[in-house]
Amino acid sequence: MKSNQRTGVTGIIVGGGRGARLGASKPMLQLGGKLVLARVADALRPLCDELVFVAREGQDDHTPDTAIALRMHVVTDTPPYEGPLAAIHAGLQASITPLAFVTGADYPFLSRRLIEAMIAAAHSVGSAPESVVARVGGRLQALHSVLAVDAWKELIGEALASGEDSPRRLIQSAIDEGSPSVGIMTEDEAERHDPRLLSFFDIDTPEQLSAARRWVDPRRLNLRTDIRRGGV
Numbered sequence: 001m002k003s004n005q006r007t008g009v010t011g012i013i014v015g016g017g018r019g020a021r022l023g024a025s026k027p028m029l030q031l032g033g034k035l036v037l038a039r040v041a042d043a044l045r046p047l048c049d050e051l052v053f054v055a056r057e058g059q060d061d062h063t064p065d066t067a068i069a070l071r072m073h074v075v076t077d078t079p080p081y082e083g084p085l086a087a088i089h090a091g092l093q094a095s096i097t098p099l100a101f102v103t104g105a106d107y108p109f110l111s112r113r114l115i116e117a118m119i120a121a122a123h124s125v126g127s128a129p130e131s132v133v134a135r136v137g138g139r140l141q142a143l144h145s146v147l148a149v150d151a152w153k154e155l156i157g158e159a160l161a162s163g164e165d166s167p168r169r170l171i172q173s174a175i176d177e178g179s180p181s182v183g184i185m186t187e188d189e190a191e192r193h194d195p196r197l198l199s200f201f202d203i204d205t206p207e208q209l210s211a212a213r214r215w216v217d218p219r220r221l222n223l224r225t226d227i228r229r230g231g232v
Helices: 036-047 063-069 084-094 112-123 149-161 167-177 187-193 206-216
Strands: 009-014 050-055 073-076 099-104 131-136 139-148 182-185
Touching: 009 036, 009 084, 036 050, 036 063, 036 099, 036 112, 050 063, 050 084, 063 073, 073 084, 084 099, 084 139, 084 149, 084 167, 099 112, 112 131, 112 139, 112 182, 112 187, 131 187, 139 149, 139 167, 149 167, 167 182
Parallel strands: 009 050, 009 099, 050 073, 131 182
Antiparallel strands: 099 139, 131 139
16 A cells, blocks of 8 residues: 555554563564564554554553654553553544554564455445454454444443453454444465464563564574464
C-alpha cells in the first residue's frame, strides 16, 4: 500500500506487560539491533491510518515515550479496569476508523501479508466489515485480530462492567451467539500467507527471547523447533 493511502484501519498495540521474567519491558527489548516495539510499528504502519499504543495506568518505564517517538498515539487501559481486555477497549475508543487490527507489543515477526489477508476478509462479507480472528494451535488469537470498532467498543465496555477480563472468552461468546459477526481465519489459511506462522510468535519468557534472537541472527537458519504459537 502507498504510505498516503487511507486504509480505514487503526493498529492497536497492547503494551502493558511488565516483562518481569525478562528483566525489562518487553516492547523495549533489543532484537537484531532494533526495539521490538519498532519492529511492530514497522510491520503495521503501511497497513494502518494510525497506530495506538495502550500503556498501563501509571506505567513509568520508557515505553510510552518511545511509542510517542515512533509516532504512535498513546492511551492507557480503560479505568478503572486493567489487563488485555481493558487495553483493547481503550484502543478501540481511540480509533477513528471502522476497523482495528489488535496485537501485542511483544510480537516481533508480524506478517504484513497475513494481516492484509485478514483485513481483506473483513471486507469480503458485505457492505459492513465484520471482525476476523485467527485460530492457530487450537486457540483463538485475540492479539491477532481485526475488530469492527463500533460493535466491539460497546460489547467490551459492557463485558468489563460485568467483570469479564478475557478477550478470548469474549470472542468465543460472540462466535457462539453470532453477534457481533466474527469470521475465523483457520491455521491452514494463515499458513498460506505466513508459512511458518511467525506472526503469532510472542515473547513471554527468556527462552522465547533467546529463540527470537537466534531467528534474527544471520548465522542461524532455522528456528522452527523453538517456536511456540502463542496469544492471549
